[in-house]
């Protein structure tokens with residue numbers, strides 16, 4: 213029995229979902245999309261599926277994928293959709309459809325605790341009382357957690373800078389030096405990902421994996437038979453970030469800080485190491501000053517024309533080379549120094565590549581402001597590496613979103629990812645936007661960075677909140693903005709929702 217012929221038994225008017233879910237209504241577009249995905253899975257093909265809001269896309273790809281019994285990777289752009297898939301859609305479908313299997317989320321390494329870095333942070337001398345409090349919190353949690361995933365650690369703000377000192381980010385990992393009983397969480401988490409039938413990741417992790425494979429440095433994700441990209445319209449830009457690179461002042465400041473820690477812990481006699489850390493710190497500062505204190509984006513041409521910027525970046529690179537020379541004979545003194553040697557080499561190499569890149573397919577650009585800069589190298593097109601990896605991995609590839617086409621053509625999206633051979637289908641939203649929606653665009657809002665921006669936005673939205681008697685969905689671009697709005701609304705909104 214083909215996969216396609218099974219769809220009606222699940223999504224049809226008398227199907228299993230209709231029997232299990234009150235108020236279920238058959239949506240023709242959802243059924244058609246599920247049947248198309250089923251065909252694509254059986255052909256190991258590629259599909260670009262644009263389905264308007266309200267089509268029920270997730271069921272359309274999950275049902276045939278689950279029924280196939282094959283290994284699936286679902287990649288999304290947002291955490292909200294990941295949560296919806298893991299806690300709602302997949303359990304419901306498994307339950308209703310009687311399909312057994314496991315689904316897991318795998319996040320980037322920076323989301324998991326590195327017990328070794330926690331230990332190092334706990335031995336740092338300069339910890340303040342506040343830092344100690346947070347380290348103790350993490351330490352207590354470490355004894356209870358199974359996966360070391362920071363999202364479980366509700367007591368710590370998700371943006372707290374302390375996490376960057378204890379997370380399992382690749383550039384700080386010294387796996388060779390860690391023994392098996394060090395309590396590292398990451399291998400276990402990766403194994404769970406390997407064993408799951410459905411693995412949910414975000415586009416950032418998928419693209420990081422793609423970049424590693426492309427550079428021949430291994431992989432993070434297991435291979436699958438079916439790859440689904442929901443919210444796929446964001447994929448080309450994210451892929452471009454990962455197939456390029458960036459070096460920021462923040463990373464270089466962290467390097468200096470870690471060199472100082474390593475000097476004290478592992479080679480206190482090597483005073484030239486402390487001198488080198490100060491020299492790099494100084495060159496970083498001088499380069500930042502040369503870029504100026506105003507927030508600015510530089511093209512390569514503008515950067516090249518600025519003699520001071522160019523010269524001071526060269527000096528910074530030379531200073532990193534000197535640091536490498538000093539670190540090299542010290543690598544057998546300890547794990548920290550050995551890892552720093554590799555990290556410094558990587559930064560020096562990236563800055564060198566950035567200064568000398570000549571490919572027409574790469575754009576070099578800089579973001580800068582007072583005490584902050586980031587050198588970026590972004591490929592113009594990721595079509596070649598993306599299609600190369602798609603060919604190498606094989607299987608079925610499904611890209612879906614409410615917005616993939618331009619004037620009913622998928623050419624732009626397909627061209628960006630090298631998907632010229634993919635089938636394309638489009639389903640309109642079941643909503644009647646002309647009757648059910650209005651667009652309201654208030655004029656005269658201040659700059660989003662203005663201190664009273666949220667207050668003014670809420671004032672502009674106030675008539676709508678009143679009209680809907682509070683039944684409104686307000687979407688913010690940051691948690692901070694959301695919290696600010698919550699405080700204002702709780703002071704002024706008196707109508708019960």
Ligand code: SF4
Nearest residue numbers: 326380385386390396
């Ligand atoms: S293997 Fe890497 S991430 Fe795990 S504890 Fe060791 S250093 Fe940390």
